Amino acid sequence: MELLFDNLGNFDHNLFFYLNDFAKQNEFWTQVIHWFADYGIVLIIIGLIYLIVRGRINTLFAAVLACIFSAFISFILYLLWQRPRPFVTYAASVVQLAGHTTASSFPSAHTYLSFAIATTVILCGHKKLGVLMLIVALLIGISRIAAGLHYPSDVLGGVAIGIFSGTLAYWFMEHFENFWANNSAE
Helix, strand or coil: CCHHHHHHHHHHHHHHHHHHHHHCCCHHHHHHHHHHHHHHHHHHHHHHHHHCCCHHHHHHHHHHHHHHHHHHHHHHHHHCCCCHCCCCCCCCCCCCCCCCCCCCCCCHHHHHHHHHHHHHHHCCHHHHHHHHHHHHHHHHHHHHHCCCCCCEEEEEEEEHHHHHHHHHHHHHHHHHHHHHHHHCCC
């Protein structure tokens, strides 16, 4: 079992440095990665604004609930385990391409929020917008690694938390809507 964890740790480390080195290759990739790492979440928020304009308020509520669930799960994990960020641990060899505090690295908040919203939007029936948000969420996660802010396992943890929270929020909203429809006064 120890060998498995060592291999996973080495994979995490190697993939992190591969993506961080790739981000430094030329100015174009540096700027793309910097933009998605810092501002990619704006595209997700624009998708939520689109849902408001289209009158899809239930989907918006479910997405907000998913964000609350994922933030709660992340807070519990933060209390249990605080992992230093890669740009702190490897300060001499990591190029940090986006600004960030030195707070705990695990899980990636940008990633879990993006995946929570995208998952909820897909489950609520907005497939095209949800898939587009899922692609943006994936780019955000990869950019957070390449920018030197997170390890790949931080992003994978964020993906898992986001998908779980989005699914839980959808399930909760569906049951609440059914309960409300069955118990409302006519």
